[in-house]
Amino acid sequence: MKNFTKVDFPVSKIRRYLEPGPIVLVSSKYKNETNIMTMGWHTVLEFSPSLIGCMITSANHSFELIKKSKECVINIPTVDLINEVVGIGNTHGREDHNKFEEFNLTPVKAKIVQAPLIKECYANFECKLVDGKMLGKYNFFIFEVVKAHVAITPKYPKTIHYTGDGIFMISGKHMNMKKKFKAQNL
Amino acid sequence: MKNFTKVDFPVSKIRRYLEPGPIVLVSSKYKNETNIMTMGWHTVLEFSPSLIGCMITSANHSFELIKKSKECVINIPTVDLINEVVGIGNTHGREDHNKFEEFNLTPVKAKIVQAPLIKECYANFECKLVDGKMLGKYNFFIFEVVKAHVAITPKYPKTIHYTGDGIFMISGKHMNMKKKFKAQNL
Structure with missing residues (x-):
């Protein structure tokens, strides 16, 4: 597995990594219990504060921890x-599971939150819940990213994008269209 | 440009196309005014009813039409x-713009909504606003997809994913991991 060297990254710019729509791993901790879940239903909501909206089904054990x-x-x-x-997506997070051990992933202490970073991931965004009003109706969390850690290389990570039915799309080539943009839209 | 042959597609399964996170074109119509905008900040929220959450800045002309x-x-x-x-992302939708004409796109009458489908796109999802309570605070629309039209080929369209800074990721290869899924998670 990759051993990334990471640096602090501006939280107002994390759309670079989330807007393309990758599947993510969400780590959480409450009291002595830690969990990891996969998540594909998320969207950027604002640059600054850096807001992310995430749908997490309440059937998921992580829902309660978060x-x-x-x-x-x-x-x-x-x-x-x-x-x-x-x-991880096919393991229910009961209390007798330690997904870090089970999947040979390394928890790293975060800077601001109690939940651990996953060392083997390309980027880690520490999040605080800022609005839970949509949890009752839509299981929709609004988080503020309060700290971002991103690998210095590669520039374009090969991310994983879920389509359902067990099929994943892997990110392909990048195209720079900057010359066709108005400066204020970049 | 592509000339797709499209068929009806189950609205409960459109996550196949939206969960991977493509940039989309949103067409809208109010009275005699039609517009198109680009959108990258969206997420699936529910299979059935088929709910999609979308952040559309209120500075965008389409915001009012929708x-x-x-x-x-x-x-x-x-x-x-x-x-x-x-x-389209770099053109402001004033009333003197007809983006269909300007960008040589073909409007096609939708089945349920008044806004036109864009013929040259791979898929078209007709949407009704079902919850606008988060518009004031987050410019966040919750739509129900009420009708879906999807091209019969190719199976895996080359979609466009925005990373900011004028750079787009194009969808790459697909990996079938179905054998590693529990049946109820597919």
Whole structure:
């Protein structure tokens, strides 16, 4: 698995990694219990404050940990972690599971939140719950990203995008269209 | 540009096309005014009813058309439309613009909503606004997809994913991991 060297990244610019729509691993901690879940239903909501909206079904064990702790970490895995992504998505997070051990992932202490970063992921975004009003009706969390850690290389990580039915799309080539943009739209 | 043959598609399964996170073109109509905008900040919220959450800045002219008409169409372009996607994203939708004419796109009458489908896109999802309570605070629309039209080929369209800074990621290869899923998670 990759051993990324990461640096602090401006939280107002994390759309670079989330807007393309990768599957992410969400780590959470409440009291002595830690969990990891896969998540594909998320969207950027604002640059500054750096807001992310995430739908997490209440059937998921992580739902309670995140709701109670009001924190989580959104971790972006690359394609070398696809087996772990699928395995985690197919394991229910009961208390007798330690998904870090089970999937040979390394928890790293976060700077601001209690939930651990996943070392083997390309990027880690520490999140605080800022609005839970849509939890009752839509299981929709609004988080503020309060700290971002991003690998210095590669520039374009091979991210994993879920289509349902067990099929994943892997990110392909990049096209620079900057010359066709008005400056204020970049 | 592509000339897709489309068929009806189950609205409960459109996550297949939206969860991977493509940039989309949103067409709208209110009274005699029609517009198209690009949108990258969206997420699936529910399978059935088929709910999609979308952040559309209120500075965008489409915001008012969608808010007033309570309808829109979410269209999924493929990479052959990348110049149109960038052009539309860099054109302000004033009343003297007809973006269909300007970008040589073909409006097609929708089945349920008044907003037109964009013929040259791979998929078209007719949407009704079902919850506007988060418009004031987050410019966040919750739509129900009431009708879906999807091209019969190719199976995996080359979609466009925006990273900011004028750079787009194009969807790459697909990996079938179905054998590693529990049946109930597919």
